Amino acid sequence: MEQSLAQVPAIAAPGSLSKAVRRLEGVVIPIAALLAGLLAFSLFLLVVGKSPIDFYQLIYKAGFGTSFSWQNTLSRAAPLLLAALCVALPARLGLVIIGGEGAIVLGGVATGAIASLLVNVPALLAIPMMMIAGAIAGALWIGAVGAMRHYRGVNETIASLLMAYIAIAIMNQLVEGPLRDPASLNKPSTLPLAEHLRIGSLPGMDVHWGLAAGIIACVFSWILIEKTSWGFAARIAGGNVRAAQIQGLPVGILIVGFTALGGAFGGLAGMFEVSAVQGTANASIAAGFGYTGILVAFLARQNPLAIIPVAILLGGIEASSGLIQRRMDLPDATVLVMQGFIFLAILISETFYGQFRIFNPDRWRS
Amino acid sequence: MGGDIGLWGVPLAILGGAIRVSTPFLFVSLGECLTERSGRINLGLEGTLVFGAMSAYAVAYETGSPWMGVLAAMIAGSAFGLLHGWICSLPKVNDIAIGIALMLFGMGLAFFFGKSFIQPVAPDLPAINFGFWSDYTQVQAALKVNILFLIGIAASLGLWWMFRNTKIGLIIRVVGDSTDAARAMGLRPNLVRLLSTAAGGALAGVGGAYLSLYYPGSWNEGISSGQGLMAVALVIFARWNPIYCFWAALLFGGAGALGPALQSVGVTQGYYLFYAAPYVLTLAVMILTSSASKTMTGAPAELSITK
Amino acid sequence: MSINYKTSRRNLLKSTAGLAGLAAMSSIIPGKRAFAADLTVGFVYVGAKDDYGYNQAHAEGAAAVKEIEGVTVVEEENVPEDVSVQKTMESMINFDGASLIFPTSFGYFDPHILTMAKKYPDVRFEHAGGMWQADKHPMNVGSYFGYIGMGQYLNGITAGHATKTKKIGFVAAKPIPQVLLNINSFLLGARAVDPTITCQVIFTGEWSLAVKEAEATNALADQGADVITCHVDGPKVVMETAAGRGAYICGYHANQSSLAPDKYLTGAEWNWAKVYTDMVNTMKGGGTIDNFIRGGLKEGFIKMSPLGPAVSDAGRQQFEETQAEILKGGFAVIKGPLNDNKGNVIATAGQSFVETDVALESMNYLVEGVVGSTS
The missing domain is CATH 3.40.50.2300 (Response regulator)
Structure with missing residues (x-):
């Protein structure tokens, strides 16, 4: 059969249909995997003596069933969008970054620090400066991981993890030391942001602007990867570094650039946590979004556009965690188990790409 | 009764801390070393460690025997290893991603089933007092060595010897260095990796048992502060050599004891930075010893993270 | 107390598990208000x-x-x-x-x-x-x-009687006012027994970090501290590690005596049951709850664990006398002449900060005799 595949050129389906069908594979397989994961989790619930039907009804109700539920879900999705990009962009080059938390934390601290200098600057000027400060802090941190990878061959997965631990230590030291607002008594924090520097909610919603920024960043990243020569070059370098070097591609710039851009988005996530949620930088910004972002990015198969629905799905699951605790007498870790099932199912489904003839128009006739 | 030992407390605390804190790092890194030598990386050992800690504590509490707890942790750990090994044997599946998923899965299950074991007190694993000759209680405490630590030393020597001198060791190394060569020799790479990952998971489970049954010796959701993840880093640091894994774990444990020890003798500024010392140290050594142009010595050629 | 809590909780779980399963089916139909209370x-x-x-x-x-x-x-x-x-x-x-x-x-x-x-x-x-x-x-x-600092002061009195090395230890999460007040109170309680006692403090930097808490406890024991208490979210690890090193322990937050009954001197416990039932009853009765509520031993906001067997008769006597004094109200732990451990004057002779003084809620110093630093 493989031979016939090689011999028969792509005559089976017209170009546009062929393309659409191939695209369909990328939608059908993950959804089927999601359902399989949920089915497996249902069995788990039955084993521990709980009703899966009740469980999914609660998820629907608390995550998507009412307008409050949607606002809850979207509030939780907002930081995940940017955090996931911190994983997905370097992944285009074949790099696995698991330390996005470091970029988020330092982005938040940089925002808190610079905001104290901008008390008398109008918001129109000050807020972009805060965004830039957060993004630069994150970009330097994760960009350094890329640079270590390229120039010293240091494994980026481990390095980014170590850097995340170091970033949290630096954050704590700064927030409890030089940057501490003496009035922040029992919760050491930087000076609270001036009222005009706080980013409010999207019009008509109780969800902050970080959601809009995250969606814009996802669309921007998708265009960068899919529609520009930089994205194309990155994909080649991700496939085979040596081949890319032989072709004269600036591999070093690509690696440092993509990791730094991912880090900038992470830092921006920290900026929104500080300016839209906490109103000051303190230890609460190390809330683990960076780690959930890894999950989002992998579930989205590192596709920036797919990050949007996946982040909303995970936001909805997390939004319903509380109601599940309260109504079903299940521990808070239940949603962690559920995420584990879904994550495994989606990763296992990778093995099925290209296995089904229906998604491959070239093979329809053979 | 011990006297005042003043500044001597710092080196003593580092020695004692190295022995106390290193054991989970040692077991997880030995397990990871075994898995990686077969050509696969299991980033999920943090989840295995946490689940091992929970299952060990729960079984030790229910049976009254800490060793039954250790056994339970080994069984649970090898089950996670088998799951990882099986999924990764499917074509086109990314072992790093599966590891992250299993980390989440293991922690989720551990927290789910561990709720009712936060309160009870389970029996501790026994320790041997090698400091009996000293009049100082501090020395006695530092040299109170848990049996698992000694087993860990034996395991690192054993693994080192196995890789060098035995047929099993040779098989694992061949599979780790070239899937094609292994197939040509009539070996089944996926089976070898499956078993290596299972054995690695069992070792990581023991590391978890040490956490909950000896030091700090209780089960709660914050029992691991990333020891399982760090141990994966230590394997690269240790160049996939079981003996070096032992030294790396000791170094990391000792560095972790530095922060509290310095505070106890009056060095009180910047303790967050002292607490980050092990991470900075590991990163610095990785930067110094890696090279952009050649793969690291000792690295299994089939390993996805070093390719 | 905590043993009772444990068993009752277990039985409760067993007996309600079946019911809850049945009830869950009917109670969570979307749109229907589940609670009619x-x-x-x-x-x-x-x-x-x-x-x-x-x-x-x-x-x-x-x-x-x-x-x-x-x-x-x-x-x-x-x-x-x-x-x-x-x-x-x-x-x-x-x-x-x-x-x-x-x-x-x-x-x-x-x-x-x-x-x-x-x-x-x-x-x-x-x-x-x-x-x-x-x-x-x-x-x-x-x-x-x-005013749980009062509880730590009483902890300190039992510690002052129990210590032989004249060194006591405190494992703390972060140098914030609530924690600093507890550390200072613990030492001043011990110094009410013997003014030469010093207290070593180690900050772990996090509210819950098991291994670091254990290491901090060991470091305190290495420096000779033979009575140890803490202010972290879950004191279990500190208590077990300290008792394992042969040190006496004073509890915090809840009663930890079941972890090491022989070593447990006493403990400063919250009594939220009283506070919460009072508030809920007020609201149920149609009243309004005050916006700013504070209370101590006297008001039943905090309580002490029963004294352990290791507390000497002299210790028991001073503990009970001091407790009676505190119960009268207006007790001051921070009173002059008192310096901080950098030599700055905190209170001149005759000056005192009683337990209700709001100034104590922004404490930023460690008193003389505490070995440690606030930053």
Whole structure:
């Protein structure tokens, strides 16, 4: 059969249909995997003596069933969008970054620090400066991981993890030391942001602007990867570094650039946590979004556009965690188990790409 | 009764801390070393460690025997290893991603089933007092060595010897260095990796048992502060050599004891930075010893993270 | 006490598990209000409910509220101090009809509780440890706290009698006012027995970090501290490690005597059951809860664990005398002449800060005799 595949050129389906069908594979397989994961989790619930039907009804109700539920879900999705990009962009080059938390934390601290200098600057000027400060802090941190990878061959997965631990230590030291607002008594924090520097909610919603920024960043990243020569070059370098070097591609710039851009988005996530949620930088910004972002990015198969629905799905699951605790007498870790099932199912489904003839128009006739 | 030992407390605390804190790092890194030598990386050992800690504590509490707890942790750990090994044997599946998923899965299950074991007190694993000759209680405490630590030393020597001198060791190394060569020799790479990952998971489970049954010796959701993840880093640091894994774990444990020890003798500024010392140290050594142009010595050629 | 709690909780779980399964089926049909009680009270915890410490103390208070007729309690644990806690409160209001909420972690106050209080003016929010100020904060927010420093002072008295090395130790999370007051009180209690005693403090930097807490405890023992207490969220690890090193222990947050009965001297415990049932009864009776509530031993906000067998007769006597003194009210732990450990004057002779003094809630120093630094 493989031979016939090689011999028969792509005559089976017209170009546009062929393309659409191939695209369909990328939608059908993950959804089927999601359902399989949920089915497996249902069995788990039955084993521990709980009703899966009740469980999914609660998820629907608390995550998507009412307008409050949607606002809850979207509030939780907002930081995940940017955090996931911190994983997905370097992944285009074949790099696995698991330390996005470091970029988020330092982005938040940089925002808190610079905001104290901008008390008398109008918001129109000050807020972009805060965004830039957060993004630069994150970009330097994760960009350094890329640079270590390229120039010293240091494994980026481990390095980014170590850097995340170091970033949290630096954050704590700064927030409890030089940057501490003496009035922040029992919760050491930087000076609270001036009222005009706080980013409010999207019009008509109780969800902050970080959601809009995250969606814009996802669309921007998708265009960068899919529609520009930089994205194309990155994909080649991700496939085979040596081949890319032989072709004269600036591999070093690509690696440092993509990791730094991912880090900038992470830092921006920290900026929104500080300016839209906490109103000051303190230890609460190390809330683990960076780690959930890894999950989002992998579930989205590192596709920036797919990050949007996946982040909303995970936001909805997390939004319903509380109601599940309260109504079903299940521990808070239940949603962690559920995420584990879904994550495994989606990763296992990778093995099925290209296995089904229906998604491959070239093979329809053979 | 011990006297005042003043500044001597710092080196003593580092020695004692190295022995106390290193054991989970040692077991997880030995397990990871075994898995990686077969050509696969299991980033999920943090989840295995946490689940091992929970299952060990729960079984030790229910049976009254800490060793039954250790056994339970080994069984649970090898089950996670088998799951990882099986999924990764499917074509086109990314072992790093599966590891992250299993980390989440293991922690989720551990927290789910561990709720009712936060309160009870389970029996501790026994320790041997090698400091009996000293009049100082501090020395006695530092040299109170848990049996698992000694087993860990034996395991690192054993693994080192196995890789060098035995047929099993040779098989694992061949599979780790070239899937094609292994197939040509009539070996089944996926089976070898499956078993290596299972054995690695069992070792990581023991590391978890040490956490909950000896030091700090209780089960709660914050029992691991990333020891399982760090141990994966230590394997690269240790160049996939079981003996070096032992030294790396000791170094990391000792560095972790530095922060509290310095505070106890009056060095009180910047303790967050002292607490980050092990991470900075590991990163610095990785930067110094890696090279952009050649793969690291000792690295299994089939390993996805070093390719 | 904690043993009783354990067993009753287990039986409760067994007997209700079956019922809950049945009830869950019918009660969670979407759109149907599941709770028909007069008053629904929400409790939010930052960690696990049974951590032998901060969260358990609050959960024991919630358990007492459950006993009040016509009151339904809803609880959620492990809620981080970010947008999650805001949404948790909103979810309790929207889905469960909660009209009184106790978000118990300190970090929930600003901005999370304040934001929700503005959005839901009809719901009452009660926060532990916060500084509610009439001119700055909404009227439907209240803050309450107990003078637990007094408990640490009494801990210190038993420690002063028990120590042989004249060195005692304190494992602390972060150098914030509540923690500093506890450290200072512990030392001053011990110095009321013997003014040569010193107290070594080690900060772990986190509220819950098991291995670091154990290492800190070992480092204290290495330096010769033979009575150890702590202020972290879950004291179990510190207590077990310290007792394992042969040191005496003083409990905090909840009763930890069952972990090492022979070594346990006493402990400073919260008595949230009293505080919470009072507040809920006030609200149920149609009254309004005060916005700023503080109380100590006398008001029953805190209590001491029963003295352990290791407390000497002299220690018992001084403990009881001092406790009686505190129960009269107006007791001052911080009183002159007193310097901090950098030599600055805290209080001149004759000057004193009684337990109710709000100035104590912004403490930023460690007193003379404490070995450690606030930054």
